[in-house]
Amino acid sequence: xxxxxxxxxxxxxxxxxxxxxxxxxxxxxxxxxxxxxxxxxxxxxxxxxxxxxxxxxxxxxxxxxxxxxxxxxxxxxxxxxxxxxxxxxxxxxxxxxxxxxxxxxxxxxxxxxxxxxxxxxxxxxxxxxxxxxxxxxxxxxxxxxxxxxxxxxxxxxxxxxxxxxxxxxxxxxxxxxxxxxxxxxxxxxxxxxxxxxxxxxxxxxxxxxxxxxxxxxxxxxxxxxxxxxxxxxxxxxxxxxxxxxxxxxxxxxxxxxxxxxxxxxxxxxxxxxxxxxx
Amino acid sequence: xxxxxxxxxxxxxxxxxxxxxxxxxxxxxxxxxxxxxxxxxxxxxxxxxxxxxxxxxxxxxxxxxxxxxxxxxxxxxxxxxxxxxxxxxxxxxxxxxxxxxxxxxxxxxxxxxxxxxxxxxxxxxxxxxxxxxxxxxxxxxxxxxxxxxxxxxxxxxxxxxxxxxxxxxxxxxxxxxxxxxxxxxxxxxxxxxxxxxxxxxxxxxxxxxxxxxxxxxxxxxxxxxxxxxxxxxxxxxxxxxxxxxxxxxxxxxxxxxxxxxxxxxxxxxxxxxxxxxxxxxxxxxxxxxxxxxxxxxxxxxxxxxxxxxxxxxxxxxxxxxxxxxxxxxxxxxxxxxxxxxxxxxxxxxxxxxxxxxxxxxxxxxxxxxxxxxxxxxxx
Numbered sequence: 001x002x003x004x005x006x007x008x009x010x011x012x013x014x015x016x017x018x019x020x021x022x023x024x025x026x027x028x029x030x031x032x033x034x035x036x037x038x039x040x041x042x043x044x045x046x047x048x049x050x051x052x053x054x055x056x057x058x059x060x061x062x063x064x065x066x067x068x069x070x071x072x073x074x075x076x077x078x079x080x081x082x083x084x085x086x087x088x089x090x091x092x093x094x095x096x097x098x099x100x101x102x103x104x105x106x107x108x109x110x111x112x113x114x115x116x117x118x119x120x121x122x123x124x125x126x127x128x129x130x131x132x133x134x135x136x137x138x139x140x141x142x143x144x145x146x147x148x149x150x151x152x153x154x155x156x157x158x159x160x161x162x163x164x165x166x167x168x169x170x171x172x173x174x175x176x177x178x179x180x181x182x183x184x185x186x187x188x189x190x191x192x193x194x195x196x197x198x199x200x201x202x203x204x205x206x207x208x209x210x211x212x213x214x215x216x217x218x219x220x221x222x223x224x225x226x227x228x229x230x231x232x233x234x235x236x237x238x239x240x241x242x243x244x245x246x247x248x249x250x251x252x253x254x255x256x257x258x259x260x261x262x263x264x265x266x267x268x269x270x271x272x273x274x275x276x277x278x
Numbered sequence: 279x280x281x282x283x284x285x286x287x288x289x290x291x292x293x294x295x296x297x298x299x300x301x302x303x304x305x306x307x308x309x310x311x312x313x314x315x316x317x318x319x320x321x322x323x324x325x326x327x328x329x330x331x332x333x334x335x336x337x338x339x340x341x342x343x344x345x346x347x348x349x350x351x352x353x354x355x356x357x358x359x360x361x362x363x364x365x366x367x368x369x370x371x372x373x374x375x376x377x378x379x380x381x382x383x384x385x386x387x388x389x390x391x392x393x394x395x396x397x398x399x400x401x402x403x404x405x406x407x408x409x410x411x412x413x414x415x416x417x418x419x420x421x422x423x424x425x426x427x428x429x430x431x432x433x434x435x436x437x438x439x440x441x442x443x444x445x446x447x448x449x450x451x452x453x454x455x456x457x458x459x460x461x462x463x464x465x466x467x468x469x470x471x472x473x474x475x476x477x478x479x480x481x482x483x484x485x486x487x488x489x490x491x492x493x494x495x496x497x498x499x500x501x502x503x504x505x506x507x508x509x510x511x512x513x514x515x516x517x518x519x520x521x522x523x524x525x526x527x528x529x530x531x532x533x534x535x536x537x538x539x540x541x542x543x544x545x546x547x548x549x550x551x552x553x554x555x556x557x558x559x560x561x562x563x564x565x566x567x568x569x570x571x572x573x574x575x576x577x578x579x580x581x582x583x584x585x586x587x588x589x590x591x592x593x594x595x596x597x598x599x600x601x602x603x604x605x606x607x608x609x610x611x612x613x614x615x616x617x618x619x620x621x622x623x624x625x626x627x628x629x630x631x632x633x634x635x636x637x638x639x640x641x642x643x644x645x646x647x648x649x650x651x652x653x654x655x656x657x
Contacts, residue, residue: 011320016313060313088325089429089655097325098317102432113427115355124351127344128433130337169430 012180012211013063013086013103017095020056020078020085020235055081057235058095063228068202068212070222070244072251073232079215082232083182086213103180104129104173118144118153118160118168125172139175146201147171148194167194174201181205182213199225219248220269326652329434334648338434345437349444356445371453374408375401382521389522392580394561394613398461402558403520405457406551409450410486411511417442417490418497418507421654428655435654436647439494443487450479461558474557477629481636482550488639491647498654518547525567525616525625529581543624546635553632565614568621576600580615 055078063069071079084090086097087105113121122143126136144153147168149160157165173181183202202212202225216222222229222244229247230240238254239247245267252260260269329337357366382389383396390396417439421428424438454475462468497503518524519542528539542548555562563569570576575589579597600611624631 011316011322014313014317014322016317062313062316084429084655086325087429087432087655088327088652091326091652096314096317098314098322099325100320100322103325104432105429113351113355115358116351120347120351124344124347125431127341127347128427128431128437130340130433133343173430 010065011062012065012067012100013213014098015059015061015082015086015095016098018056018059018082018085018092018097019054019094020081020090021093022053022055022081023050055235056085059232059235059237060095061230061237061240063211063213065211066206067228068206068214068226070226070229071213071215071232072219072222072229072248073238074255076234077232078235079232080184081235083184083213083215086180087182099180101179103182104176104178105182105184114158115156117156118147118149121157121168122153122172125169126175129173129176131176143168143171143175146174146197148197163191163194170198174198174205177205177208177210179210180213181210182215184215185217195221219252223248223269328648328651331648334434334436334651338436338440341433341437344433345441345444348437348441349448352441352445353448367449367452368456371405371408371449372456375404378404378521392526392582392613392615393523394565395464395466395559398457398464398466398559399523399555399562400521401457401460402555403518403551405450405453406482406554407515407518407520407547408453409446409482410489410547410550411515412449413443413446413486413490414493414511415507416446418493418504420494421498425655435651436491436644439490439647440487442494443483443490446486447483454479457558466558467560469560471557471560471563475554478550478553478557478632481553481632484636485546485550485639488636488641488643491643492639495647495650499650514545514547517542518545518551520547520551523616524548524552525565525619526581528622529577529616529619530583540622540624543622544631546632546639549624549628549632549635553628556628561614564609565616566621567616567619567625569617571618572620573597573618576611576615576618577620580611580618 059082071082073079081090083105085092086099087103088097088099089105113124116124122140123136126139126143127133131139147153147164147170149164149168152160152164153168157168160168170183181202202214206212212225214222214225226244228240228242229244231238231247231251239250241247245262249260249262252258262269328334353367354364357363360366362369378400379397383400390400393399420438420442421435428435428438458472493503493507497507515521519527524542528543532539552562556566574586575593575597578584578586578589579594579601582601585591585594597611597615600606601615602612604610604612
C-alpha cells in the first residue's frame with residue numbers, strides 16, 4: 001500500500017445492488033440477408049441478433065473520501081462496466097449508484113478528437129470540463145509537460161502512439177481536480193517515468209479529499225496506488241477489503257498467475273522496484 | 279471462503295466470515311440501514327440521474343466557448359485533406375446550385391414557369407434549405423461520432439448538436455456571401471430590405487438548433503434513422519418550394535385541396551425560404567400574393583388553370599394572351615401574375631409563423647434531447 005491517508009467516514013460513492021445489462025446488436029443469429037429480416041418483421045419475431053449480456057449482477061459497496069479503490073478481475077469480469085455505471089454513462093437495469101458529484105471516467109479507448117492536433121484536444125477537453133479560457137492558458141503548458149508528448153502536441157492525435165494518446169488524455173483529465181476519478185487501464189500504456197508522475201498525481205487527487213477508482217491488469221500498480229481492492233468475477237464481488245496484498249495474492253492463486261515472492265515483514269514484492277510514492 | 283459476499287439483491291454485506299483485514303475496511307462498516315438510506319443521509323445523488331432543467335441550461339451556457347471551439351476545430355479538420363482546402367466551403371454550395379440550375383433551369387423548363395428571375399430564386403432556396411438539411415443529417419450522427427468524447431468527459435451533451443449547428447451556420451454564412459454577390463450581379467437593387475436577412479437567419483438558427491437536438495437524440499437511439507434520413511430530406515426538399523414556386527401550386531389546387539395547400543405553405547422550410555427570398559429579391563416582393571389589387575383573370579391565367587367562374591370571357595382572353603406573349607415587358611403577367619391573387623393567411627403572417635416555428639422547434643427539441651441526457655454514452 002502506498003499511502004495511508006486518514007480516511008473520513010463520508011461516503012462518496014454508494015453502489016446499491018447494481019445490475020447492468022447490455023443489449024448487443026448484431027450478435028449473429030440469422031444469416032443477415034434482407035429476406036430473413038423481412039420474415040422476422042412479418043412474423044413479429046424478436047430480433048435474434050439482440051443478445052442481452054448481464055454484465056453486473058448485484059454489486060453493493062461503499063467508497064469513502066480519500067479512498068483509492070482498485071478493481072481487479074479477469075477480462076470480462078465487469079470491471080469497465082462498473083466504472084461506466086459509476087460515471088452514470090450506463091443506466092442501471094436494477095439497483096442504483098449514488099455519487100456525491102459527477103464522476104469523471106478516464107478510459108484507454110477515450111480518444112478525444114482524432115483528426116485534431118493535441119493542442120486543440122487539450123483546449124477543447126478543458127473547455128468541455130467547464131474550465132475558462134484563462135484557466136486553460138494557465139494550465140496548458142503544465143498539461144503538455146505532464147503528458148510528455150513533446151513536439152507531437154502540434155500533430156493530429158491520430159498520429160500518436162497508443163501510449164502517447166492515453167498519456168495526453170490522462171494529463172487533460174487530471175488537470176482539473178475531480179472529486180471522483182475513474183481510471184480504466186489508462187496508465188497501462190505509459191512508460192516508467194509517466195507512471196511515477198501519474199501515481200503522484202493520483203495520490204495528490206486523493207489527498208484533495210477525492211476518491212479514485214482504478215481498473216488495472218497490472219496488479220503491482222494496484223498494490224502501489226490503492227488502499228482498497230474489489231475483486232470481481234462474472235459481475236459479482238468475490239472479495240473486497242483493505243487487505244490489498246492479501247486479496248491480490250488470493251486472486252493470483254485463483255487465476256493461476258505467477259506467484260509473487262514477498263518480504264515476510266514488509267510484504268513488499270522482493271523482485272519489484274521500490275514504489276515511488278511510498 | 280474468506281470474503282465479503284452478498285446474500286441476495288438488496289441485502290447488505292455478510293458479516294459472518296469477514297477477514298480481520300476487511301472488517302476494519304471502509305467497505306465492511308456499512309450502517310445497519312439500507313445503502314439507499316445511507317446515500318440519502320449524506321446527500322448522494324443517483325449517478326444516472328438527469329440534471330434539473332435550470333441547472334442543465336446554466337451548465338450549457340458555461341460551455342459556450344466549448345461549443346464555438348468545437349465547431350471551429352471541426353470546420354478546420356473537415357477540409358484539411360482536400361487540396362483546395364477551405365475553398366470547398368464556397369465551392370460546394372455553388373456546385374450544388376449549379377446542378378439544380380442545369381436540370382431545373384435549363385433542361386426541364388416547366389418548373390421555372392411563373393417565377394421571375396429563376397436563377398436567384400433557385401439559388402436562394404438551395405442555400406437556405408441546405409443549411410437545414412445539412413444540420414439535420416450531421417446532427418443525427420453527432421452522438422455516435424463523439425462517443426469517445428462523451429465517455430471520457432462530463433459535459434452537457436446538448437453542446438455537441440449545438441456545435442454542429444454552428445458548423446453548418448459558418449457554412450451558411452459563407453453561402454450567403456456568395457448569394458449576395460450573385461444577387462447583385464443579376465442587377466437586383468441593394469435596399470434596406472436586405473437587413474431582414476439578419477432576423478431571418480436568427481430564426482433559422484433557432485429552428486435548426488431545435489431540429490438538430492431532435493435528430494441527435496433520434497439518431498442516437500434508433501440506428502435505422504440514418505438510413506431513412508436521405509429519403510425524408512429529399513421529400514422535404516421537394517415539398518418546400520426550393521425548385522418551384524409554391525404559390526403556383528397553391529392557386530392551382532386551392533379549390534379542391536385547400537387544406538393541403540395550407541399545409542404546404544405552413545411548412546417551416548418553405549416559410550424560411552420565402553422570408554429570405556422576400557428580403558433579398560425585389561422581384562419576389564413584387565410577385566408576392568396581394569402585391570397588386572386582386573384580379574381573378576390575371577391570377578388564374580398566371581397559374582395556368584381553367585377559366586374561373588365570375589370572370590368575363592373577354593377579361594380571361596386578354597389575361598391568357600398576356601401570359602403567353604410575356605407582356606407587359608419588365609413586369610410580364612407570366613412571371614408576376616401571382617401578385618394579382620388574394621393573399622393567404624400564411625403569406626401575410628410569414629414573420630409570425632417563422633418566429634413561432636423557431637420557438638416551438640427549439641423548446642421541444644431541447645426538452646426532447648434533455649429527457650435522455652444520461653443515456654447518450656451507452657452506444
